[in-house]
Amino acid sequence: MTMPVADSRQVWRAAGRLVRPERGPVAVVLALNGLAASAGLLGPWLLGRMLNAITGAHDTAQRHAAVGTVDRIAVVILAMAAVSMVLTRYARLVAFRFGERTAARVREEFLDRTLALPAVAVERASAGDLTARATTDVSTVASTLRDAMPDVLISLVQVLVIIVAVVLLDPILGACGVVSLAGTWVAARWYLRRARAAYLDEGAASSILAEELTATAAGARTVETLSLARRRITAVDEAVAGSRRARLRTLGLRTVLYPAVDISAILPVAAVLLIGGAFYHRSDIGTVVAAALYLRQLIAPLEVVLMWIEELQSSSASFARVEGLAVLAEPGPVTDAEPADDRIAVTDVRYAYDQGRRPSPRWESQVEARDVLHGIDLTVRPGERLAVVGASGAGKSTLGRLLAGIDRPRTGTVTVGGVPIADLGPERLREQVVLVTQEYHVFHDSIRGNLLIACPGATDAHLRAALDTVGAQWAGDLDTLVGGDAQTLDGAQAQQLALARVILADPHTVILDEATALLDPASARHTEHALAAVLEGRTVIAIAHRLQTAHDADRVAVMDAGTVSELGTHDELVAAGGTYAALWRSWHQQA
Structure with a gap:
């Protein structure tokens, strides 16, 4: 664009x-x-x-x-x-x-x-x-x-x-x-x-x-x-x-x-x-x-x-x-309405990546584009751990962006507590939902400065607790400079720093879009368990290729060609013998 x-x-x-x-x-x-x-x-x-x-x-x-x-x-x-x-x-x-x-x-x-x-x-x-x-x-x-x-x-x-x-x-x-x-x-x-x-x-x-x-x-x-x-x-x-x-x-x-x-x-x-x-x-x-x-x-x-x-x-x-x-930078429509609860509802959502459309509502054009999501209906209950799985290109990350309020659906609604997520102001939105992807950024600052971005009032004890939760034992002195021409962090360390920011931000819903993809399997599983422990009572939506995440989730949504083709618990979907069961057998054999 x-x-x-x-x-x-x-x-x-x-x-x-x-x-x-x-x-x-x-x-x-x-x-x-x-x-x-x-x-x-x-x-x-x-x-x-x-x-x-x-x-x-x-x-x-x-x-x-x-x-x-x-x-x-x-x-x-x-x-x-x-x-x-x-x-x-x-x-x-x-x-x-x-x-x-x-x-x-x-x-x-x-x-x-x-x-x-x-x-x-x-x-x-x-x-x-x-x-x-x-x-x-x-x-x-x-x-x-x-x-x-x-x-x-x-x-x-x-x-x-x-x-x-x-x-x-x-x-x-x-x-x-x-x-x-x-x-x-x-x-x-x-x-x-x-x-x-x-x-x-x-x-x-x-x-x-x-x-x-x-x-x-x-x-x-x-x-x-x-x-x-x-x-x-x-x-x-x-x-x-x-x-x-x-x-x-x-x-x-x-x-x-x-x-x-x-x-x-x-x-x-x-x-x-x-x-x-x-x-x-x-x-x-x-x-x-x-x-x-x-x-x-x-x-x-x-x-x-x-x-x-x-x-x-x-x-x-x-x-x-x-x-x-x-x-x-002009803001889109911002609502003053307060969400009634933490329930996230996706109703008849369709979405198209329109290259001719600009992100500001005042720029929207009528350029026709093919939908990549087709009539999705999904409800995410408060405190639930939902895994979204599917083949590459099935629409998992696109759905995650809609759930995080980054994009708006072409038709249908994505709401939290009855309020459209994309209409919430930036500060209010971050209190509701945070999206963590494979992409990460380390600012040229101290470790403390990198973490305080998420929670300016956090004490050193809180920062240490967040780092320990994600397994970042490598972080010694909080005043150590990282990023830029200072100490270089590898991919796993940088992602752990990003996950620590999520813990400090403390939203009620966290969307993890392959957030642990850069970690080795042992570290990834440890971090996912740590997040599950810290986010007890909160909603976690995990978008991942590692089906172990789906095994530990309360429910699994299977994306196929832009639709939710299957929805249920791990055991129910394996027993159904559908797409998820085939994915599980293939992944289990490779593992």
């Missing part, structure tokens, strides 16, 4: 939300730069007065007076330059602090949204796309907020003040300078109309490349075993070529923008000098020089703004991809 991209309106709203808490610093930045630009504008005007004083001195007395005027003006120019430098420096300090705080909020919001994503959204999303957004896109947005935004704010204020100053100095010369900037406006408009789509394509191409590289690296053993190297190299080469084409497109836009801007930056100064020379009989030399110097000063901030246009377009596309996560 391709994750969404925010539109321009959503990006502007998000930018306003980020800037709104910083209204004070932004106002300070604008005010300080306005003052700094105003102080800097006195230099060219005073220089023009200096030239007029020099050119107007025709005798000795006038020359002596002109020298005094030049000295005084020079002191004032130096003083104004110092004031402008100090104000600009402080404005940049305030602006960079604003940028760092805003960039931090972008990172924090992205992390919060990622953690709030529904599990189904994460599973169906492209791993490369999510990785690219979390790394490249977030870094681009943060860099822009930290570096580009202060420069652009400062330069825009300077451009505005300089243009006003030129027009006030001499309306004709000012109008000539402003009209000469039309080339810059045309080039910028041409670029902006094409840049957003080009940079979005570049970001999408980067995501595809990251996905191909990630998939190839993660499945390296499979690639080697099945001799898929040539196929994977071809796929990566195609992704690289796509990324190259997208980057060349944005590069082509820049090769048109930059020369046009360079040429347009020279035109205002040339126009003022030509017009001023033609109208020299009307305009004094000081005014012409001052206007030319003003427009020469305009080049620097204008170039800064135009230089950052490329960065701002790239950042805007990255920001649209980052904000697209907000759509995925």
Whole structure:
């Protein structure tokens, strides 16, 4: 599933939300730069007065007076330059602090949204796309907020003040300078109309490349075993070529923008000098020089703004991809109803893996897909131990996901205490049902930190008890760092850590989807018995290929082609001589 991209309106709203808490610093930045630009504008005007004083001195007395005027003006120019430098420096300090705080909020919001994503959204999303957004896109947005935004704010204020100053100095010369900037406006408009789509394509191409590289690296053993190297190299080469084409497109836009801007930056100064020379009989030399110097000063901030246009377009596309996560993170319908009891009921449930359907209810489409579950009816009684068995592809894990509230049925209902499980809020849902699969994660933290995720208020004694229950005697000091570049846990140890989290979370129903598959048979059976002892009085639904789990269960549900074909105790199903009996005989002979 391709994750969404925010539109321009959503990006502007998000930018306003980020800037709104910083209204004070932004106002300070604008005010300080306005003052700094105003102080800097006195230099060219005073220089023009200096030239007029020099050119107007025709005798000795006038020359002596002109020298005094030049000295005084020079002191004032130096003083104004110092004031402008100090104000600009402080404005940049305030602006960079604003940028760092805003960039931090972008990172924090992205992390919060990622953690709030529904599990189904994460599973169906492209791993490369999510990785690219979390790394490249977030870094681009943060860099822009930290570096580009202060420069652009400062330069825009300077451009505005300089243009006003030129027009006030001499309306004709000012109008000539402003009209000469039309080339810059045309080039910028041409670029902006094409840049957003080009940079979005570049970001999408980067995501595809990251996905191909990630998939190839993660499945390296499979690639080697099945001799898929040539196929994977071809796929990566195609992704690289796509990324190259997208980057060349944005590069082509820049090769048109930059020369046009360079040429347009020279035109205002040339126009003022030509017009001023033609109208020299009307305009004094000081005014012409001052206007030319003003427009020469305009080049620097204008170039800064135009230089950052490329960065701002790239950042805007990255920001649209980052904000697209907000759509995925939008919660579905959440009910305030409280379950009447712990009974789980599955009524006439049908389910299809629809590749065109997005996980948020507002995204659901009418794309037709084939059902993988067909009219399932099942009631799980409180405190019962139910084993769900069947051949691979029979629908066991899909049923487990529906029971855990991760997916919603296409038709029918899955309820706990009369309330649809999928409508419960995340916190309330975890109090009811927890799904433990073969997949596990060890956070780069201490053993204590990894366990406290499930129960923040747990004492060390509780943590030790949970570890002992799952047979994790390897866990010595709770402050030992694990995960990442710290101590590496093997598959069995990592899964034991995950099972200890389940014990600490203490839900009334636990769904084990091959949760002990990575443990050796002896450890797996010990862990299953330990869980059974700890979860006495609670509901356990075990989805497993090891039929010993079914032997110990209160009831066994046999899945076959998306339906519950048999339901009963182990002895009843063996005596019935059906699918379960055949599975049991086959497994027992192999064991």
